[in-house]
Amino acid sequence: SQKIEQNSEALNIQEGKTATLTCNYTNYSPAYLQWYRQDPGRGPVFLLLIRENEKEKRKERLKVTFDTTLKQSLFHITASQPADSATYLCARGTGFQKLVFGTGTRLLVSP
Amino acid sequence: NAGVMQNPRHLVRRRGQEARLRCSPMKGHSHVYWYRQLPEEGLKFMVYLQKENIIDESGMPKERFSAEFPKEGPSILRIQQVVRGDSAAYFCASSPVAGEETQYFGPGTRLLVL
Numbered sequence: 335s336q337k338i339e340q341n342s343e344a345l346n347i348q349e350g351k352t353a354t355l356t357c358n359y360t361n362y363s364p365a366y367l368q369w370y371r372q373d374p375g376r377g378p379v380f381l382l383l384i385r386e387n388e389k390e391k392r393k394e395r396l397k398v399t400f401d402t403t404l405k406q407s408l409f410h411i412t413a414s415q416p417a418d419s420a421t422y423l424c425a426r427g428t429g430f431q432k433l434v435f436g437t438g439t440r441l442l443v444s445p
Numbered sequence: 446n447a448g449v450m451q452n453p454r455h456l457v458r459r460r461g462q463e464a465r466l467r468c469s470p471m472k473g474h475s476h477v478y479w480y481r482q483l484p485e486e487g488l489k490f491m492v493y494l495q496k497e498n499i500i501d502e503s504g505m506p507k508e509r510f511s512a513e514f515p516k517e518g519p520s521i522l523r524i525q526q527v528v529r530g531d532s533a534a535y536f537c538a539s540s541p542v543a544g545e546e547t548q549y550f551g552p553g554t555r556l557l558v559l
Contacts, residue, residue, distance in 0.1 A: 370550075375555075383546055431540065431546060431548075433478075433480075435487045438487060
């Protein structure tokens with residue numbers, strides 16, 4: 335099956351460090367991958383989209399990479415802050431644009 | 446510009462009752478998607494609708510669940526004869542046009558079936 339896999343274990347880092355989250359996909363080549371942020375009790379919020387022909391995309395302290403050889407996308411938050419603590423979801427688009435999500439990785443940034 | 450609105454935010458039903466979840470997409474958006482998030486699981490696609498049409502319902506359970514997006518008014522996700530396993534957070538998302546990859550999510554409706 336065409337899966338999106340994210341590390342289900344929480345990632346704990348100290349404020350100021352760079353957080354790196356991983357998204358792996360199997361058995362297909364998505365045209366693009368998206369990253370969303372979800373806070374407890376809230377809906378996902380779109381952060382970044384990266385296409386298969388883009389190696390890297392940046393937005394403020396966020397950076398996403400897309401490696402079609404490794405079948406992997408990495409999501410980086412530089413100079414992390416406690417306010418960055420949330421669950422981060424990776425998703426791929428499919429026919430009719432429905433999104434297939436990974437289970438998400440919870441990030442905890444300690445002061 | 447108001448975001449995607451969902452109501453109610455919380456809904457409690459007893460087994461066998463009906464649940465109606467409403468979603469008003471962002472202004473100018475005519476494409477609506479419903480997703481379900483079970484505890485400790487990821488978001489799962491249920492159905493994709495355009496005004497007055499169901500485009501893709503491949504993620505919708507065959508029985509008890511239905512969805513509509515009428516010409517006027519919000520999109521409705523209806524669950525008949527709810528069971529405890531229906532307890533979940535239901536999210537609606539919208540996009541302005543077909544092929545627009547980014548989806549804008551509402552705050553969700555948390556359904557609890559007693």
